[in-house]
Amino acid sequence: MSNNIWVFVQQDEGKLADVSLQLISKATDLAKDYNSKTGSSVVVEAVLLGEKVKDLASTVIQYGAEKVFCVEDARLKFYTPVPYAKVMVDIIKKEEPQIILYGATTTGRDLGPRVASSLKVGLTADCTDLQIGDYESKGETYENILYQIRPAFGGNIVATIVAPEKKPQMATVREGVMKLNDPDSSRKGEIVEIASIVDDMDCLTEIIERVQQEKSVNLTASPIIVAGGMGVGTKEGFDIIADFAKTIGADVAASRAAVDAGFIHKDHQVGQTGVTVRPKLYIACGISGAIQHRAGMDESAKIIAVNNDPDAPIFQIAHYGIVGEISDVIPKLKKAFTAKA
Amino acid sequence: MGLNLVVLVKQVPDTQNITGDAMKEDGTVNRGALPAIFNPEDLYALEAALRIKEEIAGSKVHVITMGPPAAEQVLKESLYRGADTVALITDRKFAGADTLATSYALKCAIEKIGKYDIVICGRQAIDGDTAQVGPQTAEKLGINQITCVENIEQIDEASLIARRSIEGGFEIVKSKYPVLVTMTDEGHTPRTSSAIKVMTYKNAKAGDPEIPMWSIDYIGADVEACGLKGSPTKVKKIESVVLKAEELQMIENTDEGLNNLMHALISDHTLG
Ligand SMILES: Cc1cc2nc3c(=O)[nH]c(=O)nc-3n(C[C@H](O)[C@H](O)[C@H](O)COP(=O)(O)OP(=O)(O)OC[C@H]3O[C@@H](n4cnc5c(N)ncnc54)[C@H](O)[C@@H]3O)c2cc1C
Ligand SMILES: Cc1cc2nc3c(=O)[nH]c(=O)nc-3n(C[C@H](O)[C@H](O)[C@H](O)COP(=O)(O)OP(=O)(O)OC[C@H]3O[C@@H](n4cnc5c(N)ncnc54)[C@H](O)[C@@H]3O)c2cc1C
Numbered sequence: 070m071s072n073n074i075w076v077f078v079q080q081d082e083g084k085l086a087d088v089s090l091q092l093i094s095k096a097t098d099l100a101k102d103y104n105s106k107t108g109s110s111v112v113v114e115a116v117l118l119g120e121k122v123k124d125l126a127s128t129v130i131q132y133g134a135e136k137v138f139c140v141e142d143a144r145l146k147f148y149t150p151v152p153y154a155k156v157m158v159d160i161i162k163k164e165e166p167q168i169i170l171y172g173a174t175t176t177g178r179d180l181g182p183r184v185a186s187s188l189k190v191g192l193t194a195d196c197t198d199l200q201i202g203d204y205e206s207k208g209e210t211y212e213n214i215l216y217q218i219r220p221a222f223g224g225n226i227v228a229t230i231v232a233p234e235k236k237p238q239m240a241t242v243r244e245g246v247m248k249l250n251d252p253d254s255s256r257k258g259e260i261v262e263i264a265s266i267v268d269d270m271d272c273l274t275e276i277i278e279r280v281q282q283e284k285s286v287n288l289t290a291s292p293i294i295v296a297g298g299m300g301v302g303t304k305e306g307f308d309i310i311a312d313f314a315k316t317i318g319a320d321v322a323a324s325r326a327a328v329d330a331g332f333i334h335k336d337h338q339v340g341q342t343g344v345t346v347r348p349k350l351y352i353a354c355g356i357s358g359a360i361q362h363r364a365g366m367d368e369s370a371k372i373i374a375v376n377n378d379p380d381a382p383i384f385q386i387a388h389y390g391i392v393g394e395i396s397d398v399i400p401k402l403k404k405a406f407t408a409k410a
Numbered sequence: 411m412g413l414n415l416v417v418l419v420k421q422v423p424d425t426q427n428i429t430g431d432a433m434k435e436d437g438t439v440n441r442g443a444l445p446a447i448f449n450p451e452d453l454y455a456l457e458a459a460l461r462i463k464e465e466i467a468g469s470k471v472h473v474i475t476m477g478p479p480a481a482e483q484v485l486k487e488s489l490y491r492g493a494d495t496v497a498l499i500t501d502r503k504f505a506g507a508d509t510l511a512t513s514y515a516l517k518c519a520i521e522k523i524g525k526y527d528i529v530i531c532g533r534q535a536i537d538g539d540t541a542q543v544g545p546q547t548a549e550k551l552g553i554n555q556i557t558c559v560e561n562i563e564q565i566d567e568a569s570l571i572a573r574r575s576i577e578g579g580f581e582i583v584k585s586k587y588p589v590l591v592t593m594t595d596e597g598h599t600p601r602t603s604s605a606i607k608v609m610t611y612k613n614a615k616a617g618d619p620e621i622p623m624w625s626i627d628y629i630g631a632d633v634e635a636c637g638l639k640g641s642p643t644k645v646k647k648i649e650s651v652v653l654k655a656e657e658l659q660m661i662e663n664t665d666e667g668l669n670n671l672m673h674a675l676i677s678d679h680t681l682g
Contacts, residue, residue, distance in 0.1 A: 175576050
């Protein structure tokens with residue numbers, strides 16, 4: 070039993086998923102915490118599947134992995150559930166890690182449950198935080214296990230889930246909530262090639278067409294965000310938002326209502342079904358502050374809310390509140406910034 | 411010939427429309443006060459099955475739910491919309507199931523129905539919010555899965571072609587049967603009840619021949635793998651999300667107020 074902490078590293082057409090590197094970073098922190106509490110020396114290891122992936126392994130090592138298990142096979146070029154799950158289950162059984170993290174992407178949420186079911190272990194969905202701690206139940210104490218913290222019930226509750234009795238403890242983790250460590254290009258690690266056990270009989274899904282575009286914005290990395298909601302009123306209203314954002318060096322985000330109304334592309338949506346952001350400053354303009362929106366932005370260091378309704382719930386999580394019309398306040402804010410900067 | 415279609419549906423509290431009555435004074439949610447509804451994406455799963463039945467003559471739609479007797483309501487609503495048979499999997503020993511134990515019970519029930527070609531689920535239930543039951547049921551049945559399906563584009567007696575959503579795009583994939591598919595709410599709008607079927611089934615109750623109740627013994631499930639016992643995950647703690655009362659500073663909507671705000675943000679290096 071290796072007891073190490075693993076990350077399933079997702080690649081799409083040779084590009085590593087951001088969330089996978091965020092998870093390597095988080096796993097490094099968890100390993101440190103676990104080692105200091107137990108005096109052991111567990112390390113972070115990664116699993117990377119695809120047609121040609123060995124070249125990607127060095128990046129994974131720079132973020133903190135000690136070892137990267139690579140499985141190369143043309144039939145693993147694109148993710149399909151049966152071959153990927155078969156390969157994962159096989160390596161997990163041999164290596165016996167104690168924790169495995171997957172990004173809560175369509176791939177991670179397709180693969181994780183299949184692996185968990187095969188191994189008959191627990192899987193916690195869509196976590197937003199992970200910690201090491203003790204758990205007591207029926208007079209037994211389980212020391213230094215993984216607390217898997219996740220929103221459920223449409224975002225109205227936050228649950229701490231544990232899987233004390235069986236290893237590995239597995240979780241899918243939402244993109245954007247874990248901080249990325251700075252890569253260290255001098256780090257050395259081991260790349261372990263593993264022979265593929267995929268059989269043609271496992272290839273039950275035939276991919277006929279695959280269309281995937283890079284996101285037009287990457288809000289997860291934005292330090293300053295100006296977000297518009299229904300209160301912005303029109304597509305033209307968003308020009309005022311974009312103009313202000315440009316002036317102060319910010320990126321533009323939106324609520325789902327604004328996206329659904331066609332004011333802006335879905336890539337800009339923040340919240341439960343959009344992206345999770347944690348900028349230095351989030352300026353919410355004409356956004357009411359629904360729980361599903363807050364789920365994606367309430368970790369922002371500072372929040373300014375602009376709304377014409379003094380009772381809008383967004384004010385309850387804001388640091389600064391301005392009551393007024395968007396068309397009036399935003400140009401004034403721009404002027405104030407230009408005057409001071 | 412036709413296809414045998416099994417649809418998995420769940421009754422859930424309406425977590426998407428939390429109104430005044432369901433809020434407690436401390437700002438937390440009173441779950442008991444939420445109405446029980448048909449899980450929204452499961453209506454899309456049922457719609458997809460009913461469309462296949464219309465396309466491929468001789469097909470049958472079987473609907474299963476696991477839950478307490480009150481969950482008969484989602485089965486009645488399935489009958490109103492055109493399901494051929496329904497079953498309520500209910501047993502106190504199923505209580506406390508996580509997704510692993512839930513999918514095991516569903517697998518036993520599906521095998522009890524006998525021959526099946528396509529199992530159709532919702533992508534995700536709006537209470538547990540895990541989206542894990544579909545893939546885990548597929549693994550337990552030992553069959554292929556296609557998750558996040560927006561639409562079934564083509565179907566015949568041997569295989570289907572589906573469009574599934576992925577980050578920033580989509581995939582068109584093909585699979586032979588048996589296969590399990592999970593549907594999102596981007597597909598065909600679910601039909602409403604048929605008035606004639608409502609007349610036929612409105613008085614049916616769980617335990618009547620139209621809505622049979624299946625126990626652990628009946629579906630041949632191992633008690634050790636069901637309910638709390640069969641669940642590796644435990645809920646350690648649940649907290650309601652209460653609005654964090656931040657130190658809110660109201661800024662006057664005047665040139666002076668806004669100038670001071672910008673000045674403060676620039677001097678502490680948040681801006682500029
Ligand atoms: C399953 C599910 C997932 C969801 N996921 C997300 C998600 O990821 N992201 C998300 O944002 N939402 C999500 N939602 C939707 C969410 O519940 C809200 O409906 C949405 O966030 C509301 O957007 P809004 O605040 O822009 O609009 P509204 O709630 O309509 O609020 C508009 C606000 O603008 C103010 N206003 C109006 N006119 C003006 C004006 N002229 N000047 C200043 N202020 C003005 C109003 O007072 C109001 O507060 C989800 C919902 C569900 C059910
Ligand atoms: C706060 C909280 C957090 C939880 N977190 C986890 C967790 O992280 N991991 C975990 O393993 N369990 C978890 N559970 C337990 C989990 O909610 C239950 O096992 C639940 O029965 C199924 O999960 P779900 O609601 O997420 O369904 P999903 O997996 O989201 O459901 C997908 C689809 O499967 C079908 N389906 C699901 N349940 C049924 C059913 N009873 N009958 C028929 N069809 C069904 C439906 O088609 C549905 O659309 C949690 C429970 C709570 C209360």
